Amino acid sequence: xxxxxxxxxxxxxxxxxxxxxxxxxxxxxxxxxxxxxxxxxxxxxxxxxxxxxxxxxxxxxxxxxxxxxxxxxxxxxxxxxxxxxxxxxxxxxxxxxxxxxxxxxxxxxxxxxxxxxxxxxxxxxxxxxxxxxxxxxxxxxxxxxxxxxxxxxxxxxxxxxxxxxxxxxxxxxxxxxxxxxxxxxxxxxxxxxxxxxxxxxxxxxxxxxxxxxxxxxxxxxxxxxxxxxxxxxxxxxxxxxxxxxxxxxxxxxxxxxxxxxxxxxxxxxxxxxxxxxxxxxxx
Ligand code: G3D
Ligand code: MG
Numbered sequence: 001x002x003x004x005x006x007x008x009x010x011x012x013x014x015x016x017x018x019x020x021x022x023x024x025x026x027x028x029x030x031x032x033x034x035x036x037x038x039x040x041x042x043x044x045x046x047x048x049x050x051x052x053x054x055x056x057x058x059x060x061x062x063x064x065x066x067x068x069x070x071x072x073x074x075x076x077x078x079x080x081x082x083x084x085x086x087x088x089x090x091x092x093x094x095x096x097x098x099x100x101x102x103x104x105x106x107x108x109x110x111x112x113x114x115x116x117x118x119x120x121x122x123x124x125x126x127x128x129x130x131x132x133x134x135x136x137x138x139x140x141x142x143x144x145x146x147x148x149x150x151x152x153x154x155x156x157x158x159x160x161x162x163x164x165x166x167x168x169x170x171x172x173x174x175x176x177x178x179x180x181x182x183x184x185x186x187x188x189x190x191x192x193x194x195x196x197x198x199x200x201x202x203x204x205x206x207x208x209x210x211x212x213x214x215x216x217x218x219x220x221x222x223x224x225x226x227x228x229x230x231x232x233x234x235x236x237x238x239x240x241x242x243x244x245x246x247x248x249x250x251x252x253x254x255x256x257x258x259x260x261x262x263x264x265x266x267x268x269x270x271x272x273x274x275x276x277x278x279x280x281x282x283x
Pocket of ligand 2: 061062063
């Protein structure tokens with residue numbers, strides 16, 4: 001059975017940009033039906049099926065008043081991410097996100113929480129927010145953007161899926177950099193595979209030192225004398241054992257830690273793949 005992971009998402013933006021319409025399109029696949037103008041906060045949930053888990057997103061659709069109220073502040077607490085909505089016919093709604101909504105959200109929810117920008121009502125002809133303007137505001141403000149229409153149901157599903165999966169990638173910047181460096185290296189010998197695995201595992205603070213030393217020992221590799229004649233089977237055993245350890249941890253982890261462990265397990269599998277493909281390319 002797939003693991004159920006719950007994440008809280010907020011809708012941000014000025015009145016009438018389409019926050020409630022996007023939410024209702026996504027959750028109930030309806031548009032324009034009579035519903036009460038949002039008073040306070042309305043909460044909806046929907047499950048998204050992913051490869052590795054089922055993601056249950058809890059959507060908080062707040063009242064569109066621009067004034068910073070206690071209700072808004074409360075709604076942002078413990079949030080995992082947000083969808084920021086602008087109205088494509090009205091430039092001011094984009095700048096209001098950058099100037100007001102984002103700082104308020106990050107203040108309460110935390111700087112590291114992802115925000116996806118939806119430029120909504122793209123079914124209308126009056127395009128006053130151009131892609132150039134969006135790109136100018138993008139860096140440092142939004143993690144992604146998409147033009148949506150709640151009315152005709154364009155890119156609404158993708159929007160929620162995008163922010164949902166972004167709430168799951170909690171790896172730090174440094175760890176991503178290390179992963180990129182390691183993945184770009186050619187690993188043509190068993191020794192290089194072991195060295196790369198060691199470098200990665202010491203970067204991943206989730207693995208206790210003793211565990212790594214134990215796996216090294218059982219694969220018959222002495223880290224302090226990384227000789228050139230490490231056998232291929234020992235090196236593969238070591239990298240796979242690290243991966244298996246993380247997989248087992250994931251199975252027993254709570255939902256916050258689950259994805260971290262799965263990501264790490266996958267990195268070691270990628271390393272093994274990298275080794276096989278470098279080897280097949282080298283003369
Ligand atoms: P809000 O929750 O951000 O305040 P709403 O916004 O979802 O209540 O939408 C405000 C108005 O914009 C509604 O019109 C709604 O039908 C319209 N709207 C929302 N999304 C779209 C869209 O994608 N395309 C178009 N053309 N209109 C949209 P009314 O007339 O009810 O005020
Ligand atoms: Mg609303």
